[in-house]
Amino acid sequence: MGKNDPMQSLGSNERPAGRGMSMRMGSAGMAVMLVVFLVAVVFAANQNDVIGWLVVIISLGWLLIFGFVVFSLRSAARKAAARLQGHGAFGAPGQSPAGPPAADRARDLKLDHSFKIVQVQVGVVRDYLGKDEGMVERALETIEITSHNARSMMKGSSEGPVEGTVVE
Incomplete structure (x- = not known):
């Protein structure tokens, strides 16, 4: 088993090789959405017009939707990984995932x-x-x-x- 073997890292506290990248992408996307929202708030406050505040409301809606999707997918992935690990789905080589x-x-x-x-x-x-x-x-x-x-x-x-x- 190598260092980047996802089967090896499931038993330890390390993250599997493929999972870290998706977590970073979700966090980066969330940061971008937050920056867009804050920029919209600042411009709307400076301009103090209706269109600016509509952009703020729209960007807040997108931020909330994105946050919901990211956090639901993370929790679903954690539950699925716990279920697979708890049922011994990653058994010996040649053994089917269903066991x-x-x-x-x-x-x-x-x-x-x-x-x-x-x-x-x-x-x-x-x-x-x-x-x-x-x-x-x-x-x-x-x-x-x-x-x-x-x-x-x-x-x-x-x-x-x-x-x-x-x-x-």
């Missing part, structure tokens, strides 16, 4: 479905054993395909799913 629980849940649901298919096909084999060899053969093929696919989900195998006809 493993969502992937594990999906895999578990697929495995559960595979086991249900196997249970149904075992019932088919019991019902048709000695009566209809074609039905038993198709049920055994379905069990084989489903078991292969389930094992590949568990092992993370690079082999693709087995193709065939599923009998339910």
Whole structure:
């Protein structure tokens, strides 16, 4: 991890590399808007005419809008960073930002479905054993395909799913 690595600085009190620039830009923009407002006030006070005071009101409105946007974005960014850091979103390399629980849940649901298919096909084999060899053969093929696919989900195998006809 290098000095400018944002992952390294999240755990410490340092700012991440990209965040400091946006904070400085927001502060610089706020300073510019404040200077524009103060200049408008000074000119309006010196000239003492209606147009000068309208410019003051308009610049005050822009200052308030800009301030609202800057402070809302800063607070939203802080909340998002705290949420991401609190949920461990920046985990090990190769780990998705959503983390493993969502992937594990999906895999578990697929495995559960595979086991249900196997249970149904075992019932088919019991019902048709000695009566209809074609039905038993198709049920055994379905069990084989489903078991292969389930094992590949568990092992993370690079082999693709087995193709065939599923009998339910």
